[in-house]
Amino acid sequence: MIPEISIYEILTVTSILFFIGVYGFITRKNLISILISVELILNASVINFVVINKYLYPDMLQGVVFSLFIIAVAAAETALAVSIIIGLYRQISSVEVKDVETMKH
Amino acid sequence: MERIVFYILALIMIVFAVASVTSRKMLRSVIYLLFVLCGIAGIYFLIDYNFLAAIQLTVYAGGIIVLIIFSVLLVHHIEMELEIAKTSKQILTTVSCLLGLGIFLITIYSHEFNVIENSLTTTTSEVGTKLLSYSDGGFILPFEVISVLLLAAMVGAIIIAKGNKLTDKKDNPA
């Protein structure tokens, strides 16, 4: 744990990060920007895992291990997302959300 | 000392996170994200998870960000400005995010965390042992699953990215 820093402060920061990510996810109109926002959200939660592991159950490692998994999954997800984005760009020359709305109506 | 470092890191993260989700330049937005990720790595260092911090730096900052940058460069002109959402939507989102944040914080602050004072350092080998342990509380199965997932994602990514050509071939057998 970090000396002089309480768990509250860290959780505050991660919450802020999380909501910034949410804000981005909702307002951005570009697939890549949305991906970036998702990364923010994921990271905020990863920090929570780690911090709670460290502060509350220091003799366990579950939080850390889960963080690793999350990072791995995030990596896989990013790879897939990027490939989808590129594929999409080939098809419609755009990665704007509004151009991918064929599901609507 | 740690306190100051933490606050600096927190400030960096928040500022760059905000910048990242509001910037109208794609590439900048990605670079700001990089700073945020580095800041997170810093936090990991602070709480003595060095291995995790290293992973964060290599996989995220090194891998994912590069991947995103590539994709940005592939599909965008660098100067291109991004569209932004309607002001009304921004405001609404902001309001609900702030409200949500408020709820989070109130919940967090009203909860008594049972903090255990400690300064244990976790070594990489401990993490490794845990990951590969197949006794109680071991993570060998998820570990394997993640491996398969990564493989599948890799294959999938390749196929999706190449998808057009495959169909082309089918369409034109000659």
Next chain:
Amino acid sequence: MNFVNIILIPLVPLAVFLLLGIFNQKIKPSVSGYIGVAGLLVSTLLSLNTAYQYFFVNGKADGVYQTFVEKTVWMNFTDTLAIDMGVQIDPISVMMLLVVSIVSLMVHIYSRGYMKGDDGYTKFFAFLSLFSFSMYGLVLATNLFQIYIFWELVGVSSYLLIGYYYTKPSAVSAAKKAFIVTRFADLGFLIGILIMGFYTGTYDFETLNNPEGSAILNWASTSFMGLSVLTWALILIFIGGAGKSAMFPLHIWLPDAMEGPTPVSALIHAATMVVAGVFLVARLFPMFYFVEEGFALNIVAYVGAFSSLFAAIIAITQTDIKRVLAFSTMSQLGYMMLALGVSGYEGHEGLGYMASMFHLFTHAMFKALLFLCAGSVIHAVHSNYLKDMGGLRKYMPITNITFLIAALAIAGVPPFAGFFSKDEILVAAFEHNKLIYFVGVFVAGLTAFYMFRIYFGIFWGKDTKYEHKPHESPISMTFPLLFLALLSIIGGFIPFSEFVTADKAGFEAHLNYPLAAIAVGVGLIGIALAWIFYKKENDLANKMVNFFGPVYQWTSDKFYFDEIYLFITKKILFDRVSAPIAKFDKKYVDGTMVGIGNKTVLTSEKIKGMQSGKVQDYAFAFIAGVVIIALVFIYLWTD
């Protein structure tokens, strides 16, 4: 009493109706005429037999004619109220049996000649039989509901017969008018019956009319708006009677009803159906007399007197001979009503009642005769209008004589039937109400005038050039004329007061010579005036018309009552009530329902946009939703 014979009286015409109605196409017209006449002949013989048995053999006990009732339950309403079907034999029903039988038989015979060659010959006889059946049922009815049932059936037979020439629009609308106007009156009748049934607990005439019965004794127990409920009921029932008997202001259907074939007019609109209203009041006479000291009876008297005057005035100006006769009928019906209205109950007091019934009887004979003569004339000249007639006495001697007899009878010239009955009425009126008496006398004069106006107009006056030379009608038509003429002559000598009285006891009625002299005098003046005006072709009549100017015009247009009713029905009910309701239904009621449907579709059209497929929108909704739910449940709900 042998009730089987009596029940057969209505059932035979019913059987004839069903036979002719169902095998309408299969029966030869000539055969159907015979079947109709034969059916009615049976009924007539049975009626005569009944009358003989009742009046002379076994009807009387202790000097009072008994009431015989035979009935069976037709339908149960409540534990106490039920509709019975049955026959009631008492003086007026027996008398009515005779009237209906004789006139109906004569009309049947007459129709065989009159309707010859008509497409719907069989149908015509079927309807006539239906009418006879209904009329018999009506006069024999034992209770209010039974009378109402046959009342309606009579109305519908009248509808069918007026509309007999159904391809003629005027006949169709006349039929419709007759039915709807009387139906409107029946509405009052029905409500009256409902009230009567509820408050007295019975529909039976016997129970209701018993002067010592609870219905009459307790009339004051419940009141509504200052009058006894029974008075209200009687007034409403009288409205029904007024509708059928064409009393003012429900008279408008009767002149139009002349669109029907003339025998029909003779049977239904002169002799039988139209007297149903009078019969109804007579039927309930003890109630009318005793409840609220005869309040309702006074109304009957005044309505009768007014109608009688009103119709007599209009009759003077009409040019269609059948319409003259129609208004004359209305006027005479008013006479009967006023006679009932001024009548007492016991002994000689009940002179008005007896006079009314007497007049009903004699009037049926001579008025049917008048109509049949008119039919004979119309048959000969193919027109209803006075202007197309004149000088017919040379061509149609029998019709001339019989018409003259009938006209003298209605004008009250002795010794013809009308003189006696009219005299009794005037005596009764004189004894009770002088105003009504003077109206009566005046009407008597008017009657004589208008009747001889058409008599002279038809048989004397100018010598019209006819395209086809008119000729006397065949024997099937003249026989009824002669027969009815005979009855019109001798009918007056029947000692009616021995048989038909309010308290059924019978009394001696004497001619009141001074009053009789006045009435005859007034009648003769009327005839004399008509002689002067119309005997020879002259322009006196036209001068009079010019003299009265607008008054004549009003009268000839029947005081515009038709127009007023037309205005109320067409302009107000149809255009101001019905059309808006129809529109309201389409626009608002239906509109609301359709609107709800359309709004649903619209709303779904709108909110379908929310399902945009954009994950971001969902995310926003999700976040906002979570936030709101969290806010509500965690922070607002818990404390």
Next chain:
Amino acid sequence: MDILSLFILVPIITILALVFTKGLKQARIVSMIGSLIQFGMAINLVFAYFKERATNSDIMVFIRDVVWFKDFNIHYNIGVDGISVTLLLLTAIVVLAGVFISWKMKDLPKEFFVSLIVLSIGVYGFFISLDLFTMFVFFEIAVIPMYLLIGIWGTGPKEYSAMKLTLMLMGASAVLLVAILGIYFNSNADGGALTFNILEIAKVNIPFEVQKLFFPLTFIGFAVIGALFPFHTWSPDGHASAPTAVSMLHAGVLMKLGGYGVFRVAMYLLPEGAQYWSWFFIILATIGVIYGAFSAIKQTDLKYINAYSSVSHLGLVLFALLMLNKTAWNGAILQSLSHGFMTALFFALIGMIYERTHTRDVRKLGGLLKVIPFISAIYVIAGLASLGLPGFSGFVAEMNIFVGAFEHEDMFYRIATVVSVSAIVVTAVYILRVVGIMLMGPVVNEGFLTLEKVTWYEKLGILLLLIPIVGMGVAPLWLSDMILESLHPFIQGVL
């Protein structure tokens, strides 16, 4: 097999047989045989009922109770009393007449007859059910085929009408379902298990508050199909668009489900609620009676006239039911029967006229009495019956209603009665108007002179409907006594 379940089973067998038929000829023969068997069963049931009644004084006879769904205590519970017996007879007759009238059905005859018979299953089932839930299921079975029948075989704006009709009836069903569940969950007010059984619930004293809440829902749920003002608007459009046989069945039978349901469920199970709310629904019903009659005056489409006339006549049924006394109820049942026959007859005749002249606009018709005398004469008779002429069923029913309604001491009810009585005049106006314009007068169209004469199957259909009308009108005693007797337990429950 018990005598009542056959009413469900025989139509099902008929449908199965219809599936194997080919073409119009086979389809109509099979349907005719099926309906004839039904008709025979219905007549047999009347006699069986009298026989049973002589020895059995239960409220319902021929009861059969099979557990259907145990957890919620839903039973397949059937039984009849005098009222349902007469209504079953009505249904059987109208269905049979409907088959005759559809003798020349051109499009998809097999499917048409199948739908028609499915509809009849729903109606039969509804009339014999003693279990609220089963009743509701049959109600739905009766309503659904309507959509197909109108939507596929209709005329004019058929999809619109079918949609409107189905949606409104479904809306009513939704309300009804709530009400039924409400009754169900209060059926243990005196202790005991929750039940859907009508006879059991009737013995329970459901709390007044609950009755007050659920009576309007039940009433409206059923009354929509009984064309209560202002929920009647589906009926004119629906009838106008429906093919002849469907109009007959719909107006003749299906609309009776409303009155019957109100009587069996709303009045019987929630009597205090009925008393509490009666004034309000009396107003609606009275408005419906007058309003329907006045609307009919100004219509020009024959089917619309008849549809509004139905609104008026069925308003009278609901009006009588709300009067809460035996005579009026007797009148209501009689009126249901009488209107069932009369309106079916009317629609049959209108169908025949339409088939020949290809118009239903009264303004374009005229002088039909001359060219198609049989149909026209029957139309006149039906019209006279409809305006309540003695000797026909309508008179008997209306007089019971009016006398019964007048038994109510309250001034408000009296006034409502007088207002309703006045509808007999308005009825006369619109009936005679149509008769005058359409049947009488000169022949307006040269083409009418060559109209086809009436055929044997049409005659059969007409006579099937006309005979009960006259029969009820001439000798009402046995029928009305049979109904009165069956009303005894109900009236005791209510008052």
